[in-house]
Amino acid sequence: MKKLVIACGLALSFNAFASGHWGYSGEEGPEHWAELSPEFSACHAQNQSPVNLTGAIKASMAPFKLSYKAGAKDMVNNGHTLQVDYAPGSFLEIDGIRFELKQFHFHTPSENLIEGQSFPMEIHFVHASEKGEITVLAVMVKEGKENPTLAALWKEMPKEGAQIDYQQSVNAQALLPKGRHYYRFNGSLTTPPCTEGVRWLVLKDPIAASKAQIASFEKTMGHPNSRPVQPINARDVLKD
Numbered sequence: 001m002k003k004l005v006i007a008c009g010l011a012l013s014f015n016a017f018a019s020g021h022w023g024y025s026g027e028e029g030p031e032h033w034a035e036l037s038p039e040f041s042a043c044h045a046q047n048q049s050p051v052n053l054t055g056a057i058k059a060s061m062a063p064f065k066l067s068y069k070a071g072a073k074d075m076v077n078n079g080h081t082l083q084v085d086y087a088p089g090s091f092l093e094i095d096g097i098r099f100e101l102k103q104f105h106f107h108t109p110s111e112n113l114i115e116g117q118s119f120p121m122e123i124h125f126v127h128a129s130e131k132g133e134i135t136v137l138a139v140m141v142k143e144g145k146e147n148p149t150l151a152a153l154w155k156e157m158p159k160e161g162a163q164i165d166y167q168q169s170v171n172a173q174a175l176l177p178k179g180r181h182y183y184r185f186n187g188s189l190t191t192p193p194c195t196e197g198v199r200w201l202v203l204k205d206p207i208a209a210s211k212a213q214i215a216s217f218e219k220t221m222g223h224p225n226s227r228p229v230q231p232i233n234a235r236d237v238l239k240d
């Protein structure tokens, strides 16, 4: 059976199996997602991601708590991204709710912008609560030194539709910057079905990857895989 994967979401917890084809350009591109399938109608809703993080309101937000274990078990190329699936037992806690890390994946260029600035890459760590609520922790990637964790994860990149299993598990925590200041806003999955009600935490500090690493991800995807920024509408962006 073909494994069903959605770049920025968890099909099972939403019970919204995204069956339609979609892409990042042309007639299947982001401006047409809402018309491609009735299941994708949320892509035209009011609280969509990504956004330009600007005009953030300083708020006394409690730090989120992370307890990640080594758990990267396999990587799938679903045609939209490279997704690293994670073994159970790693958590992010915020608002008194425990969210389990399910997978993380990559976008090039970044989807969210920080004060209008784009980064060459953005990593999304996707977590789900027992009730199926979603929290995405996002980390920007700037060009710099080679990233040893990405080097380990990307030793081999699967072709579209393929999966590689890791012999040795990697801890996703190694892909986070030391600084934990963050922006917070309410948003959506950035891929169809664009489901809303997602808690977004975007770390202010980027991590680094080499030019060659970023280029090899771009080459494997064969196209940019970023949704353009969406209107903020009535939402506030908070910062700590």
Ligand SMILES: [Zn+2]
Binding pocket: 007, 008, 105, 106, 107, 124, 190
């Ligand atoms: Zn994503």
